[in-house]
Amino acid sequence: MKQAPSPEGDALTPVGYLPRVADRTVAERLGSVGAVLIEGPKGCGKTWAALRHAASVVRFDADPTARRLATVSPQAVLRGEAPRLLDEWQLAPDVWNHVRHACDLSSEPGRFLLTGSAAPADDITRHSGAGRIARVRLRPMSLFESGLSGGSVSLGDLLLSGMPETSEAGNTTFEDVIRAMCVGGWPWLLKQSPQIAGNRLREYLDEIRRLDVDGGNGRGRNPVLVEKLILSLARNTATTAPNSRLAHDADSERPLNHQTVRAYLDALTRLFVLEDLPAWSPHLRSRGRLTKSAKRHLVDPSLATAALRAGPEALMADLAACGLLFESLVVRDLRIYGDANECDIYHCRLDNGVEADAIVRRRYSGEWIAVEAKLADNPDTVDAAAGSLLRFAGSVDTARAGPPVALLVITPAGYAYERPDGVIVAPITALGP
Numbered sequence: 001m002k003q004a005p006s007p008e009g010d011a012l013t014p015v016g017y018l019p020r021v022a023d024r025t026v027a028e029r030l031g032s033v034g035a036v037l038i039e040g041p042k043g044c045g046k047t048w049a050a051l052r053h054a055a056s057v058v059r060f061d062a063d064p065t066a067r068r069l070a071t072v073s074p075q076a077v078l079r080g081e082a083p084r085l086l087d088e089w090q091l092a093p094d095v096w097n098h099v100r101h102a103c104d105l106s107s108e109p110g111r112f113l114l115t116g117s118a119a120p121a122d123d124i125t126r127h128s129g130a131g132r133i134a135r136v137r138l139r140p141m142s143l144f145e146s147g148l149s150g151g152s153v154s155l156g157d158l159l160l161s162g163m164p165e166t167s168e169a170g171n172t173t174f175e176d177v178i179r180a181m182c183v184g185g186w187p188w189l190l191k192q193s194p195q196i197a198g199n200r201l202r203e204y205l206d207e208i209r210r211l212d213v214d215g216g217n218g219r220g221r222n223p224v225l226v227e228k229l230i231l232s233l234a235r236n237t238a239t240t241a242p243n244s245r246l247a248h249d250a251d252s253e254r255p256l257n258h259q260t261v262r263a264y265l266d267a268l269t270r271l272f273v274l275e276d277l278p279a280w281s282p283h284l285r286s287r288g289r290l291t292k293s294a295k296r297h298l299v300d301p302s303l304a305t306a307a308l309r310a311g312p313e314a315l316m317a318d319l320a321a322c323g324l325l326f327e328s329l330v331v332r333d334l335r336i337y338g339d340a341n342e343c344d345i346y347h348c349r350l351d352n353g354v355e356a357d358a359i360v361r362r363r364y365s366g367e368w369i370a371v372e373a374k375l376a377d378n379p380d381t382v383d384a385a386a387g388s389l390l391r392f393a394g395s396v397d398t399a400r401a402g403p404p405v406a407l408l409v410i411t412p413a414g415y416a417y418e419r420p421d422g423v424i425v426a427p428i429t430a431l432g433p
Contacts, residue, residue: 035111154432
């Protein structure tokens with residue numbers, strides 16, 4: 001059996017491939033389980049990332065013959081040098097159980113790679129792949145992956161030892177970050193202008209609303225209502241807007257039915273386009289109440305800017321909206337870096353207004369970092385953000401949750417440094433895994 005390739009790549013690695021933070025996770029999983037499923041939204045680079053690790057491939061999206069063969073003789077499409085990539089496997093859903101059975105019959109790891117742009121219906125995967133099929137989430141590229149961040153402030157290092165001794169300011173400017181919010185982390189758009197990227201992403205959203213938001217459950221979707229809901233999600237980025245507000249915001253004269261909203265949100269989540277940020281529930285020192293609602297985030301802020309038809313100039317003219325989209329950019333990158341460090345990302349808000357835009361928490365040992373995202377890096381703004389984080393940390397019962405290993409204010413650009421009060425200030429252009 002061929003060993004899983006290292007993150008340095010193999011013969012099928014596409015020319016021009018930009019390494020992904022998830023590469024090492026994929027390689028590690030291939031070394032320990034029979035199959036790895038790489039899932040994420042269309043266009044985020046799943047196929048290229050999988051080819052980096054694959055020795056052979058069958059493409060169900062591009063090869064109708066393979067789809068037919070998977071129906072009449074599924075074992076035939078599984079034959080090939082391992083790791084065998086089954087690209088867009090959900091188009092030939094019968095292969096799931098055959099992959100599972102193949103992994104049951106052999107204890108050798110790294111036999112199959114699967115990619116998928118939609119989470120399958122429960123009846124397809126009713127026979128669990130637990131212990132046989134490991135899941136790795138791929139998102140649009142972080143600034144570190146696209147080359148806009150130098151990565152000198154490592155999230156892993158912050159979790160272990162706090163602020164690095166030195167961190168130089170990079171050449172990336174505030175304007176570069178705003179542009180990145182509009183272009184997004186889509187590998188196929190990185191070299192495009194914000195205007196061209198916006199046009200392509202509106203076409204991307206149009207395809208989703210017309211073709212993809214169907215769920216495969218026989219219930220029709222109204223593309224016009226889906227478009228209105230996506231626009232509502234864009235307007236409510238990085239807020240805890242409930243479904244009722246989304247329904248009214250989508251159409252104030254005829255608000256969407258709450259069941260319709262829920263069904264559309266579920267479909268967008270299944271397509272990995274919507275990725276809400278759950279609330280963290282630490283033990284508190286006081287009797288203050290916690291907000292339990294998730295924050296609304298599309299998988300990449302560029303989808304929101306495209307839906308809003310907002311380019312860099314429009315964002316610069318509306319800094320309040322720009323700040324929420326910057327928070328969404330920070331959450332996207334923290335999720336990518338967090339996965340590489342076995343961390344989950346949350347938000348947390350107390351009823352007295354004290355909050356953290358993001359909480360980075362290790363899944364097994366519980367170390368945590370509280371984060372505030374601020375569009376401006378002037379002293380007054382940073383002072384206010386640091387004060388808010390210190391008040392938040394003081395509200396948490398550290399006897400139960402443990403003390404934070406770091407308090408972090410993330411800004412668009414500039415230097416990274418540690419303040420006298422211990423709060424770390426770092427630009428997103430210095431963050432890395």
